[in-house]
Amino acid sequence: MVLLFKxxxxxxASLLLVGWYIWKYLSSPLQTLPGPRISLFTSVILKYHEFRALRTRYVHNLHLQYGPAVRIAPNEVSxxxxxxxxxxxxxxGSGYDKTEFYDLFKVYGRRTMxxxxxxxxxxxxxxxxxDRYANSNIMKSQSLDGIAERSRRFIERCSQSAGRNIDLFICRINQ
Incomplete structure (x- = not known):
């Protein structure tokens, strides 16, 4: 009796899981996008190609096969x-919110721009x-003068070392 119950x-549970996947497939707005059928249900194929460092090639081949918009996972479109x-x-601005993918780039757990x-x-x-990055601020003569002066010093140092090697990394232009 216990074995029959188990x-x-x-x-x-298996039927419920299969039913959930079918419902997820039928109700997904991404079901109309072209792509491998399996990508509606799982991202295992995509993860496999990521693991083998072939994701870019895999996605490129999907675009060659299906066109400019391809469903590559249940909730991912390329x-x-x-x-x-x-x-x-x-x-x-796109008008879209970013995904949690950007959490990878937090700085010490804090959000940046x-x-x-x-x-x-x-x-x-x-x-x-x-305002700090506005074209009017960048084009102020003070900023441009600093850039021009550093460029002049850089060219001067390069011409002084004509015919010789110079390590540009340690060549201090600000001095």
């Missing part, structure tokens, strides 16, 4: 078109720093 529970690059990574996931939080931080 078997029934195992069969029920795009290979200029329009998609502009939309996703454009400097004007680059690792901020939420677009509103990113916009707040950007407003604080934006």
């Amino acid at each position: 078997t029934s529970v195992l069969v029920a 795009f290979a078109s200029l329009g998609a690059i502009k939309e996703i990574y454009g400097s004007g 680059f690792t901020t996931l939420n677009k509103e939080d990113h916009a707040k931080r950007k407003r604080i720093l934006a």
Whole structure:
């Protein structure tokens, strides 16, 4: 009797798991995107290629086979078109929040401008720093004069060492 109960529970759990995968497949908005069928259910194939350091080649081959937009895992899509690059990574902002992938780039566990996931939080931080990187600030004569002076010194040092080797890494231009 106990063995029959354990078997029934195992069969029920298996059916529930299969049913969940089928429901996940049927309800996924990514099901209409081209890509390997298995990528709707698991990312094992993608992880296998990552483990073998062949992810880039694998994804490239999928693009050759399926086109510019390919589903490569249950919740991951790869795009290979200029329009998609502009939309996703454009400097004007894509309007999309970043994924947890950016947690890999936290600095001592803290978020930076680059690792901020939420677009509103990113916009707040950007407003604080934006004026420092504005073209009008960069083009001020004080900044340009410093660049011109360092460039002049660099060219002078290079011409003084004509015909000889010079280690540019230790060549201090600021002196």
